[in-house]
Amino acid sequence: xxARRDDARFLGRENxxxxxxxxxxxxxxxxxxxxxxxxxxxSSDTEQKHMAQASFQVQAFGQTFILxxxxxxxxxxxxxxxxxxxxxxxxxxxxxxxxxxPKSYVALSTCHxxxxxxxxGNHTYMIEPGGENTTSVSIISRNPRSVSDExxxxxxxVINDHLMYKKHRLSVGQxxxxxxxxxxxxxxxxxxxxxxxxxxxxxxxxxxxxxFNINDDPMVTLREFMKYRRDFIxxxxxxxxxxxxxxxxxxxxxxxxxxxxxxxxxxxxxNEYGKTEEMAITLAxxxxxxxxxxxxxxxxxxxxxxxxxxxxxxxxxxxxxxxPKRFSDCNVEEYHDFLNxxxxxxxxxxxxxxxxxxxxxNGFVEAGEECDCGSPAECAKxxxxxxxxxxxxxxxxxxxxxxxxxxxxxxxxxxxxxxxCDIPEMCxxxxxxxxPNLHKMDGYTCEKDxxxxxxGRCKTKDRQCKYVWGEKxxxxxxxxxxxxxxxGTEKGNCGRDRDTWIQCKKQDVHCGYLLCSxxxxxxxxxxxxGGLTSFxxxxxxxxxxxxxGHVLIxxxxxxxxxxxxxxxxxxxxxxxxxxxxxxxxxxxTCPGTNERVICSGHGVRECVWxxxxxxxxxxxxxxxxxxxxxxxxxxAWGYNQMxxxxxxxKPGDADSLxxxxxxxxxxxxxxxxxxxxxxxxxxxxxxxxxxxxxxxVCENGRPRSNSWQGNITGTRKKLKGKKFRPRSNSxxxxxxxxxxxxxxxxIASSRRYPYPMPPLPDxxxxxxxxxxxxxxxxxxxx
Numbered sequence: 112x113x114a115r116r117d118d119a120r121f122l123g124r125e126n127x128x129x130x131x132x133x134x135x136x137x138x139x140x141x142x143x144x145x146x147x148x149x150x151x152x153x154s155s156d157t158e159q160k161h162m163a164q165a166s167f168q169v170q171a172f173g174q175t176f177i178l179x180x181x182x183x184x185x186x187x188x189x190x191x192x193x194x195x196x197x198x199x200x201x202x203x204x205x206x207x208x209x210x211x212x213p214k215s216y217v218a219l220s221t222c223h224x225x226x227x228x229x230x231x232g233n234h235t236y237m238i239e240p241g242g243e244n245t246t247s248v249s250i251i252s253r254n255p256r257s258v259s260d261e262x263x264x265x266x267x268x269v270i271n272d273h274l275m276y277k278k279h280r281l282s283v284g285q286x287x288x289x290x291x292x293x294x295x296x297x298x299x300x301x302x303x304x305x306x307x308x309x310x311x312x313x314x315x316x317x318x319x320x321x322x323f324n325i326n327d328d329p330m331v332t333l334r335e336f337m338k339y340r341r342d343f344i345x346x347x348x349x350x351x352x353x354x355x356x357x358x359x360x361x362x363x364x365x366x367x368x369x370x371x372x373x374x375x376x377x378x379x380x381x382n383e384y385g386k387t388e389e390m391a392i393t394l395a396x397x398x399x400x401x402x403x404x405x406x407x408x409x410x411x412x413x414x415x416x417x418x419x420x421x422x423x424x425x426x427x428x429x430x431x432x433x434x435p436k437r438f439s440d441c442n443v444e445e446y447h448d449f450l451n452x453x454x455x456x457x458x459x460x461x462x463x464x465x466x467x468x469x470x471x472x473n474g475f476v477e478a479g480e481e482c483d484c485g486s487p488a489e490c491a492k493x494x495x496x497x498x499x500x501x502x503x504x505x506x507x508x509x510x511x512x513x514x515x516x517x518x519x520x521x522x523x524x525x526x527x528x529x530x531x532c533d534i535p536e537m538c539x540x541x542x543x544x545x546x547p548n549l550h551k552m553d554g555y556t557c558e559k560d561x562x563x564x565x566x567g568r569c570k571t572k573d574r575q576c577k578y579v580w581g582e583k584x585x586x587x588x589x590x591x592x593x594x595x596x597x598x599g600t601e602k603g604n605c606g607r608d609r610d611t612w613i614q615c616k617k618q619d620v621h622c623g624y625l626l627c628s629x630x631x632x633x634x635x636x637x638x639x640x641g642g643l644t645s646f647x648x649x650x651x652x653x654x655x656x657x658x659x660g661h662v663l664i665x666x667x668x669x670x671x672x673x674x675x676x677x678x679x680x681x682x683x684x685x686x687x688x689x690x691x692x693x694x695x696x697x698x699x700t701c702p703g704t705n706e707r708v709i710c711s712g713h714g715v716r717e718c719v720w721x722x723x724x725x726x727x728x729x730x731x732x733x734x735x736x737x738x739x740x741x742x743x744x745x746x747a748w749g750y751n752q753m754x755x756x757x758x759x760x761k762p763g764d765a766d767s768l769x770x771x772x773x774x775x776x777x778x779x780x781x782x783x784x785x786x787x788x789x790x791x792x793x794x795x796x797x798x799x800x801x802x803x804x805x806x807x808v809c810e811n812g813r814p815r816s817n818s819w820q821g822n823i824t825g826t827r828k829k830l831k832g833k834k835f836r837p838r839s840n841s842x843x844x845x846x847x848x849x850x851x852x853x854x855x856x857x858i859a860s861s862r863r864y865p866y867p868m869p870p871l872p873d874x875x876x877x878x879x880x881x882x883x884x885x886x887x888x889x890x891x892x893x
Contacts, residue, residue: 124252125171126241129225132166132177141166149203149221159201161221166210169225171236171251173523178217178229180207211517233260233513233525258450258529261513261545262306263458265372265398267294268313268348270336273321274356275384283316289387290314290354296391297398300426304438305446307458309398310475311466313346327360333367333381341376347464349373349457350401352394353381367397369405370449373457392434395426402458403449404442409581409635416441451529453567459526459548471501482510512543531557532564552710554693556678563678570677576627579634579662579670587626590650591657596620602644602659605688606672615688622685625673628656634670638663 131149132141149161167178183206203222209215209231219227224240237252269290279285291311298309323339326332332355340351350372359365367380380397382390404427410416418425418439425439438446449455462475469477474485480501484494497503497518498510507518513525525545526536532555536546550567557569572586595603599614605623606613615623633639645658662670672688673679679690686696 124250127169127171127238127251129167129169129238132168147221147224149205150201161201161203165205165221167219167225169238169251174231176229176231176236177210178207178219179210180205180217180219183218233523257447259306259447261459261526262308262461263450263455264349264461265301265307265309265402265458266312266347266349266462267309267398268315268344268346268351269294269311270314270351270353271316272325272353272355272357273317273319274325275354276316276318276356278356278384281318283318286316287314292387293354293390293394296388297395300391300395300436300438301398305402305443307402307446310462312348312462312464314466325355325357327357329359329366329381329383332357332359333379336381337368337376337379340379349378350398351379352397353379354384354390355381356384359383365393365397367400369400370403370454372398372401372403372455388434392426399427399438399442399446402446403454404438404445407441407445407635409631409633410441453530453532453550453569456548456550456567459545461544476501482507484511509543513545514538514540515543530567530569531555532567532569554696561678563676563684565676570674572621572625572627572673572677575625575674575677576630579625579636579660580627580630581635583629584627584631585629587628587657588648588650588655589621591626591646591648591655592620592623593617594648595626595646595657596623601641601661602646602657613688619679619688619690621679622673622677622688622690624659625671626657626659628658630658630660634660634662636662636670640669 129147131144131147133144147167149165151160151162161182164179164181166180169176169178182202183204201222204220205217207217207219209217209229212232214232215230217227217229219225219229219238226239228235228237230236239250241250271286271290276283276286279289291314294309294311301307301309322343323335326335332353336351336353344351352367355365365380365382368374368377371377371379378401380401382393382397384390385393406427407416416439418428418435418437420435420437423433423437424435425437425442426435427438427442428435450458463477465473465475465477469479471480471483472486474483474489476483481503482494482498483501484490484498490498494511496510497507497515503510504518508520509515509518514521514523520540520543521538522540523538524535525538526548528535532551534549534551536548539546551564553563553565555564556562557564558571558573561573562569562571576584576586592603596605596615597603597617597620599605599612601612603615603624603626604612605615605619630643632643640661640663643658643660645656648655648657660671673685675686677685679685682693683690684693684696685691
C-alpha cells in the first residue's frame, strides 16, 4: 500500500516502540512486554505457530492505540483439522479492532516485527519495522482523511418571487411551506448519497413586488439575481436560490452557476416553479451544479458513467423517464474531485442558526442547547453517552464531532490538506468541531513551483491539458511554445484580432495557445473548431509532440488558451495572454519570516507542521487584479432520450478560463403542481435573527470571493411530441466583477419538466398556460 502512494500524501511519519500487552497470571489487567514476537512454540518440523490472540499498544501522533487482534483463520487450511503453513511459511496474520473504537479495524502481521495498517475511525495508519536489524522500533505513517468521510453542509437561502407568492393564493405561509417541502426532499438525496446536508438558513417571500426585474430568460435573471444578492442579501449562506413563478420563455427552466458554491456573486441559481417532487429534483440538479457535479461528455459517450437505475435515470442525467432519485457513481466522483481540488471550502462548517426555531434532536447545537447528536437513531451511532435531551451528561465535555472522543475534546489533526494550496486544520482542544476550512493566500507556489495558488487551487498548464484532452495529456515541451506561439498562426498564437492571429512576444509565449502532448482525438468537452493542430518539432534528434485545438463551448469561448493566473516563469503569472511579474499583482507579504508559518486566504497566520514553502510572496489580490471569465455550460433533462443541441452564444461573452473541473451548465425543471401547501401565516420575510452584514468573510472564516469552478455538459433540443415540453441547456460566458480572488466557473441552466403548470390567479396567465400546454402528463409512482 505504501508503495502506491507518494510520500507527500502521508500526513506525517513517526518512530514508535510498540509493546505487546500480556494478561497477568492473576487475570487482573495487562502488563507491557517489549518482545513483539507472537510465536507460541517451535517444533522440530520447523512449523512455527503463533498465539491465537494478541494485543499491542502503539503510541503515535500524541495518541495511544491498543490493537486487539486474533489470527485470520481464513488464510489457513483446515483439511486435517490442524493449522497448516501459509504459502510455505508461518501464519502470523491478524485481524482486529482498535480498542474502544467500534468502527475501527486492524490488519497486521507479526512474523518480523509489526507490519500492516489500522484505522481509528478518522485516519488510516501504516506501520512497518524500523530497520533490518531491529523489530522493536517501528515507523508509523498517517494517511490523509478523505473529504468524503466528513459531513458537509450547504447553507441555503431561498427567495420566493412575487409570482410564486401569487401562485400560492397570496399566502406567505403556503409559499414558504411549499419551498420548505422542496428543500426537504432535495436534502434527502444529498444526505444519503453525498454525505452532504442541505440546511435552510433563511427565506424571503416577496409579497409586495419583485425586488428586481424577473426576465423571461433564466440566464439574464440569474445574473440580475446574483447582483441583487451581492448588494442586498446580508444573510450568511453558501448558496442562494430564487424560486420563481415565472415561466421562462426559452429552452431552459432555470439556471445555476457551476461550482459557484461559497462565492458571493456566483453561489446561486434560479428555478422555475413546478410540482413539489419535480422541483425538488431540479433544485438537486442546480445545487449539484453549484458543488461541481457535471456530466463528462467523453466518459458518457464511452459508457463509463452509466446510471444503475435504468428506469428512472439519475438526477444529473440528460435523460430520464420518471423522477430520478439517485446520483450516479460518476457524479459522486466529480463532487469529491471538486472538494479535493480546493472547491467547496465553506461546506465543512456546521451551521448554528437555522431558519426554523431551535429544536432538540435536529442535529444542530442551537441556542439553549449544550449538545445535539440528532435523532435517536443518529445518537445511537455517536453521541448518546455524552448527550441526553440536548444537555451534556456528567463529566462529558462533548458528545460528537471530529474533535470529540470518549466525550472529551481532542487536540489532533481533524482535516487534511487536500492539495498544495490547502492548509490542514487541527482541533483547538476546546471544541468538538473541526475549525473552519482555510487555504493558503493567493500567490503561493505549488506543485514543485510549476503553478500558483488562486482561491485554494493550483493552476498549471499540465492541469489544463488534462482538463481539456484527458488524463494522459501533459503540457508540451517549452520548446513547442517558444517555436510555435511566436509565429502567430492557428497552430500557435496569443489570441485573435478578428481574422488575424496575434503573434506572441518572446516573453509571452507561455501565456498563449495551449500546447499539449498525448492528447485524445476529441476533447472531453465543448466542440473542436477547425480540427486538431498536431505538430512535431525536432530538437536534438528528438521529435516533440506539440498538439492543441480550438475547443469552443459556446461558439465563442475557446478553451485552447492558457488560463489567466497560470505561472509562466520565476515569479511571473499569465494575465490576458501576457506574462507579468508578480509585483504587478500587488501581492502582500505574510507577516514574519518563519517558513513554517503559512498565511491563509483571509490573513490568518497558521503554524503548519510538515508544511515547508520556498516562497513567501503571498497575499490577497488587492483591488482589480484578475478579471477571470466565467463559463456557462448546458444540460437538460427529459422523459425520453433527446438529440444533442447546439451551444448558445450570448453577446458580450468573454474568454473562458480553466479550472480543475470541466465547465458547464445543467438545466433544472420548472414544473407545476395543483397541490398547495398548508401552513401558518408568516411575515413577508423569514430571516435568521440578528443576521449582520457580512462583506467579504463567510461564517466559516474563509473569504467570500467571486471565484468558482465550472463544468460543461451536453446540450439537448426539445423533445418533439405534443405531451412533452422539456428544456435543453445552454452555455454562456460572463466576466465577473474584479475581485480579490477569481477562478473559472460556469452557469448551469435548469432542466424543465413536461408537466402542466397550476392555475394562476389572473385570467391572462391562465390563458397563456392553456395555450402553451394543451395536454397533461400523468406521473406514475416510482
